[in-house]
Amino acid sequence: QVQLVESGGGVVQTGGSLELSCVVSGDGSNYYSIAWFRHAPGKELEGLACIDSIAGRTIYGDSVRGRFTIPRDNAKNTVYLQMDNLTPEDTATYPCAATNFPTILRNGMAYWGKGTLVTVSS
Numbered sequence: 001q002v003q004l005v006e007s008g009g010g011v012v013q014t015g016g017s018l019e020l021s022c023v024v025s026g027d028g029s030n031y032y033s034i035a036w037f038r039h040a041p042g043k044e045l046e047g048l049a050c051i052d053s054i055a056g057r058t059i060y061g062d063s064v065r066g067r068f069t070i071p072r073d074n075a076k077n078t079v080y081l082q083m084d085n086l087t088p089e090d091t092a093t094y095p096c097a098a099t100n101f102p103t104i105l106r107n108g109m110a111y112w113g114k115g116t117l118v119t120v121s122s
Helices: none
Strands: 002-007 010-013 018-026 033-038 046-051 058-060 078-083 092-094 096-099 109-112 116-121
Touching (some): 002 096, 002 109, 033 078
Antiparallel strands (some): 018 078, 033 046, 033 092, 033 096, 046 058, 092 116, 096 109
């Protein structure tokens, strides 16, 4: 069993930045790739970024490529989502998830966190 706990959400103004954290724990947690998603009101769950467990290879969704990055600190069992140049369209709940192979498709996820809320004010 793997547990994921997100933090770092809050309110930020348009154009601002925010860093989310996803702490991963449990059996074999360091061997999973970790992905970030978001779920905005009235919209479907959207895969944003993923980083694999060893080589650090990353995948980004088209809507966030160039604005968001997904660094990983294995010593701290933590994966981050650095978000820059935020707009109100980025307002959503952001959950992280663990997967056996790098992907941002929701069906590929084995474990989910509960998410952290980000609100971008205009």
